[in-house]
Amino acid sequence: MTASAATSFDAAAVAAQFPILQRDVDGKRIVYLDSGATAQKPAAVIETIEQSFRLHNANIHRGVYTLAQEATDRFEGARATIARFVGARSPETIFTKNVTEAINLVAYSWGRANVGAGDTIVLTPMEHHANIVPWQQLAKERGARLAYVELTADGRLDLDSLDRLLALEPKLVAVAHISNVLGTVNPVEEIVRRAHAAGAVVLVDGAQAVPQRPVDVAAIGADFYGFTGHKVYGPTGVGVLHGRRELLEAMEPFLTGGDMISQVDFDGSTWKELPWKFEAGTSPYVEATGLGAAVEWLDGLGREAVHAHEAEITRYAMERLAEVPGLTIYGPAAEHRGALVSFALEGAHPHDVADILGRDQICVRAGHHCAQPLMRRLGVPATTRASFGAHTTRADVDALIDGLHGVRRIFGL
Template identity: 85%
Template sequence: MSAGASIRTFDAAAVAAQFPILQREIDGRRVVYLDSGATAQKPATVLEALDDSYRLHNANIHRGVYTLAQEATERFEGARERIARFIGARPSETIFTKNVTEAINLVAYSWGRRNVGAGDTIVLTPMEHHANIVPWQQLAREVGARLEYVTMTDDGRLDLDSLDTLLALEPKLVAVAHVSNVLGTLNPVEEIVRRSHAAGAVVLIDGAQAVPHRPVDLGALGADFYGFTGHKVYGPTGVGVLHGRRELLEQMEPFLTGGDMIGQVDFHESTWKELPWKFEAGTSPYVEATGLGAAVEWLDALGVEAVHAHEAEITRYALERLSEVPGLTIYGPPAEERGAIVSFALDGVHPHDVADILGRDQICVRAGHHCAQPLMRRLGVPATTRASFAAHTTREEVDALVDGLANVRRIFQL
């Protein structure tokens, strides 16, 4: 299906009708939800899957031999298979975590502390979420490694010549966001993986803002580690995914230890289960996993290509409309190099005030540093206001945002 055909046939209003929360009216106003970058709302099919798990199939997984326990285990492992298929991975390399933050910490502890030492280099970018900075700072401080940052252009793109300069240092790891959660920048991760591997570096990609919005094929991408968070993919909170290359995962020690991840336990030593269970200690979020499985199944049925085409059109429209607002600065690259995110600042008004006034009309946006304080310093601002889009976003909601900004300007007499 061509992008044009996807846009013409994609009915975002019909998609929105599948979300109970989007039917709410607060103070007589329908919710305009433009904060999917923080957390996505949940379609009815996901809510039903969660309710069904608790009502009809609730029992601890991998333990009981009775029917409820077998059903719960089958639903949990079935969700793993659906999620792995959705991202082009193998179930044995698809590990459930609490979120992408835990996934990155798992890699930093289990892979990093075995493979990164004094004097080694870790390469990051200025646009990383704190979840892809702080774990590496901790590792570098502990082992005596150093952090280096790829240069970013003024329009929010990575300078790949700068990357090549840093790759000449033979770094152990390159960690990069697939899509910036502030600028919306779609990074050229395929090229970054290719160049980094040629230099002998392992590559970790934070896919939190990519998996909900565009096709991701990890088999083709070839990244060593790739993580994302379930609640941004229309699934529940409390569950995320780490994909890892099998050879690396097999060499790594567990991040967390205890029940369910063990093969045998004796008084003085223990052995571990095979992948992926070696990294899933304790009772896993089995209900949440089934909800995430339902979410990716729902997204797959919509057609990820169609969702991507629709969101690209909405983002282009938003950039056009927002450019009409006097005194508004938009951060990030052009529409064709951007995900479904637009961050902006209005001259003379703090981003929190912008978000507060919009919120009075039930227009839901995010304001702040977006867990990206180094990027805010690079941009020279304390914060931005961010609108982030989803499969259910309509042009009318973008128009409501622009009208709301006109109201902000009236209130501040701009």
């Protein structure tokens, strides 16, 4: 990642590829700073989805006629493209509804076969609810216990605390690659190495990481790595779980029914091979083609260039936010964070901040960000979050800062 790469990256030209960003609402341009919640879709993705419906729509893995073969080829081709994008292999690349379903799949199919009474599951306080609640349910059902890694004062994981918990020989460590609130980039390769040395299985929630930076799941070495399509400039309704083959082969299906079976008799059934064993029913084949197009589009921009640009925008945003009186930024320094900043403005509730900004079509997120335990650690009920994408420009950040000064004027701060 270099400064020159960020300087040469033309975010305005990238923004021109997003039809929605060309809209004017009440005469105001859209300043979209909520990519951490969902990314907007470039024309290449929209066109691919339209083509799938318009020209190639048929149920996959069933028909032998041309449309069905085309739909199947596009679906499985998207799987191969997505696997290559993150350094994985197709058989271990499972389509899910989103990363939430991916984590639940692991909790049900692996967790209920491997976690028992008295076992420990290690989490972190910065996890999204999707990487807490499934493990709470598993622990409650199995009589296991949850333990949380401590945070440093600047919102990073305390690896000494992790080592103390690993000494308890936990069955599982589940960790976000990048926090959706603090922006903290966790050292997942090091965490995996330490956890494996302690005999633990590791699941990484990559929902925020895959859109922002090159991810190589083989190099990371986690047993399970999941992400969601709509944050990677793809459609909703499709996510991805990558798993270690021997674990996936040993696991029972999460959902059962059509298309995941090899044979069904009156008294029992057998399952298909990977990855189809975990893809019951009609898969989101149109959405999968859209996600395949999205990662191809992102790859075409150059993932290192996108990463460098978003890092530069994040640094710039933190510098400009520091100019706003009474504003507190949560999380680590720019060099340790992904492309988002959560903050609070003294004297104004985060929801009011977001509402006033929204009147000028400055789109930010306010709330607990599906991370209520972390909010309690921070001592706040909510924050306002600005999250950035490949299309974010310095002018977008400047609009945010101008909007925040407007909030201060309205509240007389």
